[in-house]
Amino acid sequence: MEYFTELFFSGLTRGSIYALIALGYTMVYGIIGLINFAHGEIYMIGAFTSFVVATVLSIYGFPLLSIVLLAGLAAAVWSASYGYTVEKIAYRPLRHAPRLSALISAIGMSIFLQNYVLLAQSSEFQPFPELIPDFDFMEPFAHVVGSSDLVILLTTALVMVGLTMLIKFSRIGKAMRATSQDRTMAMLVGIDVNKVISVTFIIGSALAAIGGMLIASHIGQINFFIGFIAGIKAFTAAVLGGIGSIPGAVLGGFVLGLTESFATGYVSSDYEDVFAFTLLVLILIFKPAGLLGREAAEKV
Amino acid sequence: MLSIEQLKKSLFVSLWFAFLTFPLLVIKVDPIERTVQWRWENMALVAAGSFLVSLLVRVFQVQQERRRERRATGEFVDRVPIMQIILSEPRYLYTLSGAVLLCSLVFPFLFSTYQTNIMITALMYVMLGLGLNIVVGLAGLLDLGYVAFYAVGAYSYALLNYHFDVGFWMALPIGALLAALFGVLLGFPVLRLRGDYLAIVTLGFGEIIRLILENWNEFSEGPSGISNISRPGFFGIELSLEHAILYLYYLMIAMVVFTIFVVNRLQDSRIGRAWVALREDEIACQAMGIDKRKTKLTAFALGATWAGIVGVIFAAKTTFINPASFTFLESAIILCIVVLGGMGSIFGVIVGALILILLPEYLRALSDYRMLAFGAVLVTMMIFRPQGVVANIRRSYQFKSKAEGEG
Numbered sequence: 072m073e074y075f076t077e078l079f080f081s082g083l084t085r086g087s088i089y090a091l092i093a094l095g096y097t098m099v100y101g102i103i104g105l106i107n108f109a110h111g112e113i114y115m116i117g118a119f120t121s122f123v124v125a126t127v128l129s130i131y132g133f134p135l136l137s138i139v140l141l142a143g144l145a146a147a148v149w150s151a152s153y154g155y156t157v158e159k160i161a162y163r164p165l166r167h168a169p170r171l172s173a174l175i176s177a178i179g180m181s182i183f184l185q186n187y188v189l190l191a192q193s194s195e196f197q198p199f200p201e202l203i204p205d206f207d208f209m210e211p212f213a214h215v216v217g218s219s220d221l222v223i224l225l226t227t228a229l230v231m232v233g234l235t236m237l238i239k240f241s242r243i244g245k246a247m248r249a250t251s252q253d254r255t256m257a258m259l260v261g262i263d264v265n266k267v268i269s270v271t272f273i274i275g276s277a278l279a280a281i282g283g284m285l286i287a288s289h290i291g292q293i294n295f296f297i298g299f300i301a302g303i304k305a306f307t308a309a310v311l312g313g314i315g316s317i318p319g320a321v322l323g324g325f326v327l328g329l330t331e332s333f334a335t336g337y338v339s340s341d342y343e344d345v346f347a348f349t350l351l352v353l354i355l356i357f358k359p360a361g362l363l364g365r366e367a368a369e370k371v
Numbered sequence: 372m373l374s375i376e377q378l379k380k381s382l383f384v385s386l387w388f389a390f391l392t393f394p395l396l397v398i399k400v401d402p403i404e405r406t407v408q409w410r411w412e413n414m415a416l417v418a419a420g421s422f423l424v425s426l427l428v429r430v431f432q433v434q435q436e437r438r439r440e441r442r443a444t445g446e447f448v449d450r451v452p453i454m455q456i457i458l459s460e461p462r463y464l465y466t467l468s469g470a471v472l473l474c475s476l477v478f479p480f481l482f483s484t485y486q487t488n489i490m491i492t493a494l495m496y497v498m499l500g501l502g503l504n505i506v507v508g509l510a511g512l513l514d515l516g517y518v519a520f521y522a523v524g525a526y527s528y529a530l531l532n533y534h535f536d537v538g539f540w541m542a543l544p545i546g547a548l549l550a551a552l553f554g555v556l557l558g559f560p561v562l563r564l565r566g567d568y569l570a571i572v573t574l575g576f577g578e579i580i581r582l583i584l585e586n587w588n589e590f591s592e593g594p595s596g597i598s599n600i601s602r603p604g605f606f607g608i609e610l611s612l613e614h615a616i617l618y619l620y621y622l623m624i625a626m627v628v629f630t631i632f633v634v635n636r637l638q639d640s641r642i643g644r645a646w647v648a649l650r651e652d653e654i655a656c657q658a659m660g661i662d663k664r665k666t667k668l669t670a671f672a673l674g675a676t677w678a679g680i681v682g683v684i685f686a687a688k689t690t691f692i693n694p695a696s697f698t699f700l701e702s703a704i705i706l707c708i709v710v711l712g713g714m715g716s717i718f719g720v721i722v723g724a725l726i727l728i729l730l731p732e733y734l735r736a737l738s739d740y741r742m743l744a745f746g747a748v749l750v751t752m753m754i755f756r757p758q759g760v761v762a763n764i765r766r767s768y769q770f771k772s773k774a775e776g777e778g
Contacts, residue, residue: 106567119395126400127407145394152391164754171513172753174567175710178515179749182703186743191395191413198402299699303578306571341586348575348582355572356560 073215078336079329080216084289086328087227091282092305093312093320094234095154095275101251101315102271103166108177109157110279111302112184115295117150117280118199118287119188125200139202146280153184154276155269163265181302188295195294202288219289226285230278231321238317243270251315300344304331307351313364322362377429385422392417431755454761458718472628479620484613487620491688493728494623495681500708500720501630502677507706508715508763509643510670511650513570515702516557516577520550520675522584522697524682529597529692530590539603543683550679551672553580558671562664577702584694596693603687619688626684630677634717637673646670647715700742707745710752713759722761 092114099107125142133141161180165173203219238244249257250267258264286301287293308327312319327347334346354361396417399408457463479487499521506514524546531537531545561572584591591597602615603622610618637643645666648656657663686692704727712723727748731741752759 106571116395123394123398123400126402127398130400130405130407149391149394156387156391161750161754168753168757170567171511172757174513174570175706176750176753178703178706179746179753181746182700182742183746183750186740186746188395190739190743191392192399200402303571303574307575310568310571342582345579345582345586348579351575352560352572352579355564355568359564359568 074336076215078332080220082329082332083325084220084223084328085332086308086325087223088282088286088301088324089305089308089327090321090324091227091230091285092279092301093308093324094317095279096306096309097312097314097317097320098247098271098275100309101317102247102254102268103162105162105170105173106177106306107157107162107272107275108174108302109161109180109184110154110275111298111300111305112181112188113150113154113157113276113298114279114283114301114305115298116153116184116188116283117146117276118283118293118297119192119295120149120280121146121284122197122199122287122293123192125202129200135202135204138200142202143281143284146284147277150276150280150283151273154272157184158269158272163268181299185295185298192295196292197294199287199291199293201291202284219285223285223289226281230281234274234278234317237274243267247271303351304344304347307347307354310351310359310361311354313361316361316363319361319363326362378426381422381425381429384425385418388421389414389418452762454718458761472624475624479617484616487616489729489732491616491620491623493725494620494627495685495688496705496708496728497627497721497724498623498630498677498681499705500712500724501627501634501717502674502681503705504709504715504717504720505634505637505646505677506670506674507709508713508720509638509650510646510667512667512670513567514573514671514674515570515699515706516573516575516580517674517678517705518697518699518702519557519577519580520553520678521682521685521701522580522694523550523553523675524679525686525692525696526584526591526597526682527679528683528686529600532600532686533597539601539683539687543680546683547676547679550675550682554671554673554675555668557675558668562667574699574702577697577699581694581697584697591694594693594695596691596695598691600686600690600692602690603684619684623684626680631717631721638717642666642669704745707749711748711760713761713763716759716761716763719759719761719763723759726760 092110095110095113096107099105099110121142124145125138128138128141157180161176162173165176203222206218206221209216209218209221238247246257246262246267247270249260249262250264254264257267283297283301287297304327305324308323309320310323311326312321312323327350330350331343331346335343338346393414396413397410399410400406401408457467475490478490482490499517503514503517506512506517527546527549528537528539528542531542537545557573557576561569564572585594587593602610603619645656645661648659648661649663649666649670653663656666685696708723708727709720710723711727712721713719727745731738737744
């Protein structure tokens, strides 16, 4: 039972990170119908930025809380800037091009960013400074759920609530919903669609960056390649929940996280990534619309 | 030519990129030694570089704009690119291909074994590119897991050779068949999927194959791979290493010529036309009575066949394989070849493969930046020249009887 609880919490932690990244995929897909292949790389850049900033600050002897806040802020700001730039360079000129062109451009961007970080930083695994200390009040539960798990879960919950509020109640949220329903119509009623798309990329990238920082500090090491696998898994989560649906992304993230955690715990840890890919293939074959997505008929 | 306004914009772009690259390019930390290294020179490079690139793009745009204006007034008539003239006129085309073939036949006598070896690799990528071209270029199905079929071919020869001592020539058709089988296996479930979903599933499929090869030790020897694979036999005669390379080179030339022949014939066949129809519009294509399932499956199967064949040759060439040779990056390189050369264009794919494989080999200093450049190439090509270096020419009827009745 204890083993089960442990796996359950580690699944939730994983799942919430997947959910944070999946939100970026799903929001972008909802608005421009493009799989932002470079999103995993944005997440990796967020994690790397926070790694650089946190390490520099800790070398200069800043207190832990300010390190956490500043590193998180830097990660979000820079990832958002990267997301914005990527959209502007690689996707905007191709908005009216065939889907295949935009997708190839996205793959190119992903390869470019990955190798940019490889060349700019290092190809080795880097130890990530521990940003979340072990809290005293967590002592009695430490064998099943760690402090960093708790922080990750709480942050994710907060972010989700914030995002939902933003989309439901703010002006820009309304504009985003309108754009995703019908871009041309949104333009006609005076919504600056380009701005909405940029904002979507900025929000999605910042969320991924926060996820990146949290998981990197949880795992304790970082590498330029983490974005690839995390990106595919988060995409799986987004598809699982129904791409384009925000609650779907969260649900998909948790389902995927728990599946992986139990599968590696009870079956075999060698095939950790195979489970996610198999799940992805199975959903796409049997229920391409996902758990919460709507089946959309293609108009001719 | 460029206004102050535009210079200002470029300046802003360069400042933006300096900001963007600041944490990753300027700061380098060593978490173990606990030292920070500030590399300001990188920032200056990025700023200058992005300023120049941004200016170039602006100049390019201004030129495009002017050309468009002149075209509208009828002052400027597009010249037909020289490549297109050569490709559309059989007389030139046959002369050119003959010359290329002759050059490639004498190549090993003019250059060292090392160069020949590199050329074999390039030719292998030509074949892979031509195979992927069937799937991506003709049928318009973005396959990101193409390397999986390559792995299937390589492992089928390696394992057959290791366990049953099967020779190269026996393994060649087996590898091709197995790869085609896997192509159908992948094709079946993804029949219903649209472009981008398809891309991700094929990517997942490629990764699954690699992960299985890496983890299933009893079957594939895991990450350590299989070594001592026999080289291709030559009527039972033992060849020295140098001669074996020479032999392999001519084998590859023959293979590439064969591939070009087959792909060319396929393009004009019934199924080839069905692929193009499928690429252009799935619904219209079905309405015309084309069986979508069959068309897609044959595209996957035929595309995979070439990868399987090259896989067998790869195993025979290196005599050692392990899962590390079959990563997603390999798929990306092959895709890049097809995209750079020109999707759907045979000649383009050959040019693309030679550029992308030979250039980094000869510019050793740049080999670190190889993948970076590949990524950039994919993006720039899509934005500025989506049809590739050598555009595929659409066959069209020319009405020559009346001068004014064009098209």
